[in-house]
Each structure stands twice: as structure tokens, then as C-alpha cells.
Amino acid sequence: MDESITFLHSSDWQLGILRRFLGPDGQARWGQARLDAVARIGEVAKDTGAKFVVVTGDVFEHNQVERQTILRACEALKRIPVPVVLLPGNHDALEPGSLWTSSQWQAHAPEHVTVLTDTTPLEILPGVEIVGAPWRSRRPLSDPAAPGYADLQPSDGTIRILLAHGQLTSLSGGMSEVPNIDQVALEAAVADGRLQYVGLGDRHSTTRVTDRIWFSGTQEVTSPEEDAPGNVLKVTIGAEIGIGIEVEPARVGAWHMVDHRVELFDEDAITALEDWFADLPDKERTYVRLAGDGSLSLPLLARLDAMIDAQGEVFASVERWAKFWTVRPAPDAADLDALQLSGPARAAMEELRQALAGGDEDAGAALSLMHRLARDAG
Numbered sequence: 001m002d003e004s005i006t007f008l009h010s011s012d013w014q015l016g017i018l019r020r021f022l023g024p025d026g027q028a029r030w031g032q033a034r035l036d037a038v039a040r041i042g043e044v045a046k047d048t049g050a051k052f053v054v055v056t057g058d059v060f061e062h063n064q065v066e067r068q069t070i071l072r073a074c075e076a077l078k079r080i081p082v083p084v085v086l087l088p089g090n091h092d093a094l095e096p097g098s099l100w101t102s103s104q105w106q107a108h109a110p111e112h113v114t115v116l117t118d119t120t121p122l123e124i125l126p127g128v129e130i131v132g133a134p135w136r137s138r139r140p141l142s143d144p145a146a147p148g149y150a151d152l153q154p155s156d157g158t159i160r161i162l163l164a165h166g167q168l169t170s171l172s173g174g175m176s177e178v179p180n181i182d183q184v185a186l187e188a189a190v191a192d193g194r195l196q197y198v199g200l201g202d203r204h205s206t207t208r209v210t211d212r213i214w215f216s217g218t219q220e221v222t223s224p225e226e227d228a229p230g231n232v233l234k235v236t237i238g239a240e241i242g243i244g245i246e247v248e249p250a251r252v253g254a255w256h257m258v259d260h261r262v263e264l265f266d267e268d269a270i271t272a273l274e275d276w277f278a279d280l281p282d283k284e285r286t287y288v289r290l291a292g293d294g295s296l297s298l299p300l301l302a303r304l305d306a307m308i309d310a311q312g313e314v315f316a317s318v319e320r321w322a323k324f325w326t327v328r329p330a331p332d333a334a335d336l337d338a339l340q341l342s343g344p345a346r347a348a349m350e351e352l353r354q355a356l357a358g359g360d361e362d363a364g365a366a367l368s369l370m371h372r373l374a375r376d377a378g
Contacts, residue, residue, distance in 0.1 A: 004244065005128055005159060008045055009233040011056040011201030012218040013038060014091060015073050016065035019222070022287060026316040030220075033255055033285065035076045037219040040252040041232050042080035048234050048250075052082050052124050056201030056216065057089025057135070057165030063099045070099060074108040084113045085122065085130055089165040089201055090178070093135040116163065119147050131195075132163040145181040145200075154193035159237055162189075165201040168209065186213060196237055197245065206231045206249050214247055224257040224289050255316070256286045264294035264327050270304055277311050287317045291324035301329050 015034055022030055045053055060069070077084055088094045099105055100115050109115075114122065116132035124130050133148030145164035152160070166181045181200070189195045190212050198213040206217035206228040214233055221229040230253020238244025258280075262273055280286060288311075296304060304327070312318040341349055355363035 004236055004238050005125065006048055006050050006234065006236045007161075008041060008048070008050045008053040009056065009199040009214065009216045009235055010041055010053065010219055011165070011199070011216045012058045012089075012204055012222075013055065013073075013220075014058050014061045014218065014222065016061040016069040017222065018061075019287075021289075021319050022317050026287070029284070030255060030316065033253075034220045035072055037230070037252045037254065038073070038076040039079040041219065044232055044234065044250050044252060045080060045082050050082060050234065051128075053080055053084045054130065054161065054163055054199055055084065055086045056163045056199045057087050058091040058201060059086050059089075060092040060099060062091055063093070063095070063097055065099065067104050070102070070104045071108055074105075074110060077113050078110050080112075082112070083124060084110075085124065085132075085163070086113060086115045087132045087163045087165060087201070088115065088117075088134040088136075090135050090138050093138050095137055121160070127158055129158050129160045130163060131160060133165070135165060139178055142179050143182045143185075144179065145186060145198075149186075149189050149194055152189070152194045155196065159196045160194065162195045162198045163201075164198065167202055168200075171203060171207065171209075183209070197235060199233075199235075204229050206233070208247070211247070212245055218253075220253040221255050221257045224259045224287070226257070229253060230255070254282070254285055256282060257289070258286060259289050259291065259321070261291040261324070262294075264292055264296055264304065266296075267300060269294065270296075270300060270307070273304075274307060277307075277315075280315075283315045286315050287319070288315055289319050289321045291321045292327045293324075294326075295328040295330040297330055301327070 013034060016031075017034070019027060019030065041053060044050070060073070088098070088100060092099060094100060094117060100117070116122065116130075116134050119131060119133060122130045122132075131148050131152065133145050135144060144166040145162070148162050148164055164181060166178070168183045169180045170183055186198060187210060190198065190210070196212065200209070200213065200215045203215040204218040204222055204226045205215070207215040209215070216233045217231055218226070218229045219232060230251055231249040232252050234248045234250055236246045260276065263269060264273070290308070308318055308320070352363045352366050
């Protein structure tokens with residue numbers, strides 16, 4: 001290579017993924033957003049002068065995605081104006097029945113898209129080689145990256161880029177269900193000149209491991225736990241081997257998934273939560289997962305429930321995080337007597353009050369619901 005080379009690194013598109021908490025409308029918009037983010041990668045390629053795009057695994061959510069998902073993915077890929085190299089990951093592994101061998105993919109895949117099906121080096125440009133380690137099973141028995149570079153010799157002047165998919169022990173905490181990538185061996189392959197860049201997938205947050213080893217992260221957020229999703233990496237490697245590399249994230253995602261923790265004991269806390277919701281941007285593209293603790297009188301609890309329900313109509317979705325939602329009703333006599341119930345309804349209310357006094361929190365929730373329904377009916 002006589003000059004530096006720029007390319008884009010992406011991963012974990014997971015096209016066809018479902019998220020139950022979004023509901024039908026939110027799911028449809030979010031699914032389209034994942035495709036839109038792929039198209040925006042094409043815009044970044046055009047704006048930056050990138051020569052090609054690599055995607056390091058999990059292009060699709062699984063091998064049985066609907067035909068529509070494959071066809072829409074092909075249309076999004078057509079909007080990337082440079083060669084695209086795809087690596088099968090654990091979600092879309094090269095196993096029997098793989099979508100990569102399906103008639104839908106074979107018939108509609110754009111000509112400028114290459115799927116790596118083995119570890120044979122691919123000369124993407126004169127002086128630039130891509131080597132990959134495609135997954136052949138969702139449960140490999142050994143380091144999933146090693147086959148891509150184990151037999152390589154130090155580069156003779158060719159820029160060599162490894163595409164791999166999997167977790168590093170230093171980041172996974174040893175919790176991965178399959179073998180991790182050997183980070184020490186990978187760094188050694190970079191240090192001795194066998195590899196000039198390592199593009200990794202599987203981790204959904206953009207993560208720098210070393211200056212030449214990166215996880216790009218997913219192109220669009222999939223979970224509130226992700227701290228840096230929604231990017232594609234612009235990678236520029238200098239013409240002289242071993243010298244000069246620059247990696248810069250570029251935003252392509254449009255959605256947000258947010259965890260928010262609150263303590264709710266009085267009206268001021270509810271007002272503060274209302275203000276927090278009001279200040280969030282991009283509401284129609286934001287999922288909020290609420291964790292809450294506290295106790296509220298029945299009128300305040302009814303106000304809280306009504307507010308959360310209303311925000312759920314404005315945002316993509318607002319969900320009480322069941323694992324961390326412990327907001328308890330604190331009904332007092334005045335609240336309940338104000339309902340002016342009689343007959344069986346009054347008897348049921350008194351029974352629930354006695355149960356609550358005995359420590360039954362479910363009775364408190366039932367009283368809260370009774371209070372809200374009676375108030376709304378009145």
C-alpha cells in the first residue's frame with residue numbers, strides 16, 4: 001500500500017430481533033430503525049471515503065428469520081456504496097439450515113456483499129487482506145477467533161485485518177457459556193505483525209481493547225445495559241505497516257434505552273419524575289425501564305399509575321422493572337372512607353384493610369386498585 005486505507009467496522013446488527021417490552025407498534029418502528037442504521041452506515045462510508053465495510057458477526061438474529069427480514073436486509077445493504085464483508089457469528093452460524101445458504105439470501109444478496117465461509121484470506125483491495133473466523137456452530141469447542149490467524153506469518157507489507165466474533169475473558173468476567181477469545185494470543189499476533197487490525201463482534205457496546213483491537217458494538221441499541229451502542233467505527237491504517245492507526249466512532253443509531261431509578265415517598269418525588277420524563281428527548285424512540293422504591297398514599301399512587309400509563313403512550317415504551325419495583329401503597333383511613341362505598345364493595349374494602357394491617361402487601365395493591373377504579377367511576 002502506498003497510502004493509508006480507511007474502512008468501516010460494524011457488528012451485531014441482529015436484524016429480525018424481537019423485544020417484547022416494546023409492543024407491536026414500538027417493535028415495528030424499532031425493527032425498521034435497525035435497518036435504517038444499516039443504511040446510515042452507507043452514508044458514513046460515502047462521507048468518509050471508506051473503501052469497504054466489515055461486519056463482525058450476528059448480522060441476523062437467527063437462521064430462521066422471516067423472508068421479509070432477509071429481503072429488507074438486502075435492500076439496506078444495497079444502500080452501502082462500497083464492498084461489504086459479512087462474518088457469520090453465533091446467532092447466524094454456518095450450521096445446517098443456515099440462512100446464508102438459503103434460496104432467499106442466494107437470490108437477493110447484492111453482488112458487492114461477500115460472506116466469509118472459511119478462513120481463506122480475501123484480498124479486498126491491492127495490498128489489503130481480510131481474514132475471518134466464521135462460526136460454524138452456536139457452541140464452538142475452542143477459541144472462536146484462533147482459526148482466523150493461527151497459521152498466518154508476519155505480514156510482508158500487506159495490511160491484514162482479522163474479523164472475529166466472541167468474548168474476551170477480561171470483559172466477560174468468565175461468564176461466557178462458550179470458550180472465550182484468547183486475548184494474550186491475539187495481542188501477540190498484532191505485536192509480531194501478523195495482524196494490523198482486529199475487528200471483534202459480540203459485545204454490543206463500542207469498546208477499545210487496544211489501539212488495534214476493537215469491538216464496534218451494535219448499530220442500534222438492544223438493551224439498557226449497553227453503555228455505548230449505536231456506532232460504526234471509522235478505521236484508518238497508515239501505509240507503513242505497524243505505524244499509524246486511527247479509530248473513530250461515528251453515530252448511526254437513533255434509539256435510546258434508559259434505566260431510571262427513583263424513590264417515591266411524596267408528591268414532590270412524583271413531580272420530579274414527571275419533570276424527568278418531560279425533559280427526555282426523542283420520546284418516540286426511547287424505551288424507559290423504571291426501578292422504584294417507596295410508599296405512597298392511594299391518591300398519589302393513582303396519580304403515579306396514571307402518569308406512567310400516559311407516558312407509555314408517548315414514549316416507545318415505559319415499563320416498571322418488576323425485579324426492582326417495590327413501590328407500596330400506604331392507604332389511610334381518610335383515603336378509603338372518601339370512597340363512600342357500601343354493600344359488598346364496602347365489605348371487601350374492610351377485609352382488605354384488615355389484611356393490609358396484618359402485613360399483606362398484596363392487599364395494599366388491591367386497595368390501591370379499588371381506590372383508582374372507584375375514583376374513576378365517580
